[in-house]
Amino acid sequence: MRLVLSILMLASASASAEPVTVTLRTGQVVQASDITMSPEAVVLKTSSGETAIGWHEVRSIGGQASPAAAEYLADADKAWRGLSRLARGDRVAAEPLLESVFAKLAGHTGPTAAAVSEGLLSCRVARGAQALAIEPYLTLVLNNPVLVSSDLLDEQTALFPSLPPIWGNEAGLASAVTSVAWDDFAKWETRGRARQLAELYTAAALYEISGQSALPAITPVDEGVKLVHEMIVARLGNERERAESRRLLAARLDGDLPDWQSAWIHASVGLSLLAEGDDHESRLGIVQLLYVPAQYAQSQPYLAGVCLAKASVRLAEMGRSDAAVLLAGELARDYSRHASLEHPIVRELIKQYQDQSTPAAPSEEDA
Numbered sequence: 234m235r236l237v238l239s240i241l242m243l244a245s246a247s248a249s250a251e252p253v254t255v256t257l258r259t260g261q262v263v264q265a266s267d268i269t270m271s272p273e274a275v276v277l278k279t280s281s282g283e284t285a286i287g288w289h290e291v292r293s294i295g296g297q298a299s300p301a302a303a304e305y306l307a308d309a310d311k312a313w314r315g316l317s318r319l320a321r322g323d324r325v326a327a328e329p330l331l332e333s334v335f336a337k338l339a340g341h342t343g344p345t346a347a348a349v350s351e352g353l354l355s356c357r358v359a360r361g362a363q364a365l366a367i368e369p370y371l372t373l374v375l376n377n378p379v380l381v382s383s384d385l386l387d388e389q390t391a392l393f394p395s396l397p398p399i400w401g402n403e404a405g406l407a408s409a410v411t412s413v414a415w416d417d418f419a420k421w422e423t424r425g426r427a428r429q430l431a432e433l434y435t436a437a438a439l440y441e442i443s444g445q446s447a448l449p450a451i452t453p454v455d456e457g458v459k460l461v462h463e464m465i466v467a468r469l470g471n472e473r474e475r476a477e478s479r480r481l482l483a484a485r486l487d488g489d490l491p492d493w494q495s496a497w498i499h500a501s502v503g504l505s506l507l508a509e510g511d512d513h514e515s516r517l518g519i520v521q522l523l524y525v526p527a528q529y530a531q532s533q534p535y536l537a538g539v540c541l542a543k544a545s546v547r548l549a550e551m552g553r554s555d556a557a558v559l560l561a562g563e564l565a566r567d568y569s570r571h572a573s574l575e576h577p578i579v580r581e582l583i584k585q586y587q588d589q590s591t592p593a594a595p596s597e598e599d600a
Contacts, residue, residue, distance in 0.1 A: 253277070254295035257286075258313055268298045270305060273343025287344035289313045308334045312349050319352050328356040339368050339412070340375065340420025347376035351383055358395045361535060361572050364405030366396055367434050368413055375427040387491075390457030391426055394493035394533075398437035398461055399500055401539040401573030406438045429458045433465050440469055448474075460485075464497065467505035479505050496529040500540050507547050515551060519544045526563075535571070538564060542573035545582055554585075562586035 255263045255277060265277040274285045275294075288309035294302035315330030331353040338346040350372035357366040370393050373383055381388045400406060414435045421428040432449040439446035448469045453459035467478035482498045490498075499521050506518030522544040526537035545560035561582030565574060573579055 251297045253298045256292045256295070257290050258292050259290075268294070270298065270302060271343070272305065272308075272337055273341050273345050285344055287312070287348050289316055289345060289348055308337070312345060316348060316352050319355065324356045324359050327352065328360075331356065335369060335372075339372055341372065342376050346372055347383070350376070351385055354385060354393065354396075358393070358535075361570060362405065363396060363400055363535060363572070364409040364438070366393075367409050367438070370396055371413065371421065371427055371431050371434070374430060375421065378422075378425060378427070387457070387493075390455070390460065392457045392461070394491070395535065397497045397500065397536055398434050398464060399497075399504065399536065399539055400438065400441050401535070401542055401571060402576050403442050404572055404575065406442050410435050410438045410442075424454070426454055426458050429454060430461060433458070433461050436469060437465050460494070460497070464501040467501050468508055472509075475505055475508065492529055492532050496525050496533040496536055499524045500536055503540065504543060507543065512551060515547055519547060523560075526567075530567070534568065538568035538571035538573050541568070542571075542576055542579050546576065546578045549578055549582060558582050558586045558589065562590070 253265045253268045255265060255268070255275065257263065263277060263279065265279050267278040269276040272288075274287060275291055276283055276285045288305055289312035291306075291309050293306070311330045312334045315327045315334065318324075318327035318330070331349050334345075334349050335353050338349055350369040354366055354369040354373055357363075357369065373386065373393075374391055377383055377386060377391055381391050386393055413431050418428060418431050418435075421431045429449075429451050432451060436446045436449050446469055448466060451458075451462065453462045463478045463481050466474050467482060468475070470478060479502050482502050485498055486495060503518040503521030503525075506514045506521065509515070509518075522540040525533065525540040530537045541560050541564040545557045545564065548554075548557035548560065561579055564571065564579065565583045565586065568574070574583065
């Protein structure tokens with residue numbers, strides 16, 4: 234009996250010692266003495282040590298690990314094809330491939346999750362799907378916990394300049410909030426920037442949906458979270474907190490800021506002033522909002538469109554219909570695919586603008 238067990242143990246050891254052959258998309262073949270596979274990565278043990286690579290880099294796996302690798306290779310192929318299409322500039326073809334793979338990787342860490350979330354974030358923001366961009370953004374942040382290596386994220390703050398916590402309408406926000414906040418934010422780390430940003434972006438989205446939201450009780454862990462926190466408090470805090478956050482945000486403008494931060498701050502201060510409900514402060518808020526399309530239309534087109542829409546709606550509410558119609562017309566003309574065009578008040582204002590711009594048909598007397 235002992236002899237039989239010894240033979241079985243030797244056979245098992247021999248099988249596990251069989252080398253693994255990994256063929257990469259570049260054509261390079263890697264011989265590994267051992268391999269560990271998960272949805273997040275392929276970890277290879279070679280003579281030079283352990284190396285983790287993303288599934289999007291893997292073409293095939295041979296040897297003892299081949300049967301176990303089969304369940305991952307379909308998604309590996311989708312990730313590679315999606316990222317390849319994105320590299321060629323074909324975001325339309327890339328997004329559904331990356332979306333399919335990301336469904337299993339949201340809130341995960343590793344080279345596959347980092348590459349796929351970065352690609353999907355790029356696709357969604359490029360087409361103005363800001364709400365759907367929140368989760369891939371947070372997953373990318375989760376994969377950049379200390380030093381920022383992603384080219385999309387700001388190196389100093391880990392924020393994505395094209396994704397402020399401000400939206401033009403409610404489209405997609407409810408489902409985004411549900412996914413991000415699922416099981417009390419369980420998919421994000423318990424502390425750190427990803428978790429804090431998840432709570433802050435969720436609070437801002439809920440405010441956009443319902444006009445009210447609880448302010449997250451957090452102490453920002455870094456400068457990026459601190460900026461977003463000030464922006465959220467400026468809208469969601471009590472009267473004293475809102476005023477203090479506006480002061481802090483305005484003080485930032487005295488420094489040497491990149492354009493995207495200045496645009497975020499002007500928009501946040503403007504929206505905060507609109508929330509006060511006073512006509513005088515609303516006028517000041519509208520000035521802040523209109524500064525964004527005036528100065529940052531090229532670098533911040535989504536936010537510029539949001540500011541135009543918010544300003545036009547408030548002017549309409551204040552009885553300044555002529556000015557509201559003009560701003561709505563500018564939005565329709567310069568931001569023809571912007572999500573804010575779907576706001577019901579904006580739609581009505583645009584209709585009025587178009588009616589005013591359409592020459593009247595000649596009457597019989599003119600004929």
